[in-house]
Amino acid sequence: DARVTQTPRHKVTEMGQEVTMRCQPILGHNTVFWYRQTMMQGLELLAYFRNRAPLDDSGMPKDRFSAEMPDATLATLKIQPSEPRDSAVYFCASGPRGRVEVEQEKLFFGSGTQLSVL
Amino acid sequence: RKEVEQDPGPFNVPEGATVAFNCTYSNSASQSFFWYRQDCRKEPKLLMSVYSSGNEDGRFTAQLNRASQYISLLIRDSKLSDSATYLCVVSPSGTYKYIFGTGTRLKVLA
Numbered sequence: 757d758a759r760v761t762q763t764p765r766h767k768v769t770e771m772g773q774e775v776t777m778r779c780q781p782i783l784g785h786n787t788v789f790w791y792r793q794t795m796m797q798g799l800e801l802l803a804y805f806r807n808r809a810p811l812d813d814s815g816m817p818k819d820r821f822s823a824e825m826p827d828a829t830l831a832t833l834k835i836q837p838s839e840p841r842d843s844a845v846y847f848c849a850s851g852p853r854g855r856v857e858v859e860q861e862k863l864f865f866g867s868g869t870q871l872s873v874l
Numbered sequence: 875r876k877e878v879e880q881d882p883g884p885f886n887v888p889e890g891a892t893v894a895f896n897c898t899y900s901n902s903a904s905q906s907f908f909w910y911r912q913d914c915r916k917e918p919k920l921l922m923s924v925y926s927s928g929n930e931d932g933r934f935t936a937q938l939n940r941a942s943q944y945i946s947l948l949i950r951d952s953k954l955s956d957s958a959t960y961l962c963v964v965s966p967s968g969t970y971k972y973i974f975g976t977g978t979r980l981k982v983l984a
Contacts, residue, residue, distance in 0.1 A: 798976030865917035
């Protein structure tokens with residue numbers, strides 16, 4: 757089965773350190789999303805891409821977060837410097853088409869990165 | 875006000891019961907609607923899309939009320955395996971965004 761692959765599954769780091777999370781979307785999918793999930797806020801959309809171009813990153817704290825797609829098979833989310841409030845599960849998801857006129861598009865999620873910043 | 879709001883629950887129901895969840899959304903231009911299911915410590919997975927005319931998939935029925943800006947999910951004959959968090963998802967027209975509610979927890983009790 758095709759699946760979205762995220763690495764690492766777990767990351768424990770100290771405050772101030774750089775954290776890089778990686779995502780391999782499903783081959784052929786051209787929309788990629790980064791979400792952060794906490795108990796209090798639920799799933800928050802941080803950023804998303806279509807055909808590797810960033811469309812919206814308004815959900816990200818710009819001073820410390822950055823998201824990129826160096827190529828079609830890799831999306832990265834970086835936090836520098838990390839803070840304890842960044843502790844959460846970070847999910848990557850990809851979608852098959854990304855055309856606005858196509859409704860009812862299914863998102864496929866990776867297993868997430870559990871981040872703990874001490 | 876959040877763009878998508880759900881009652882967090884938990885809804886504790888006995889096996890075989892019928893349970894319904896509602897979700898309200900604030901953007902009247904929203905175009906696509908979904909219910910996702912998330913098990914503890916797992917990723918969300920699509921349960922069903924929600925169509926304007928309403929749709930059914932086995933024991934699950936989804937309805938959309940555009941006038942009142944809410945969607946609903948009805949689960950009949952609840953099973954223990956239905957215990958999970960149910961996430962309402964809305965996609966505004968003209969965007970590729972998928973906005974998730976915080977989820978409603980369901981516990982089906984033996």
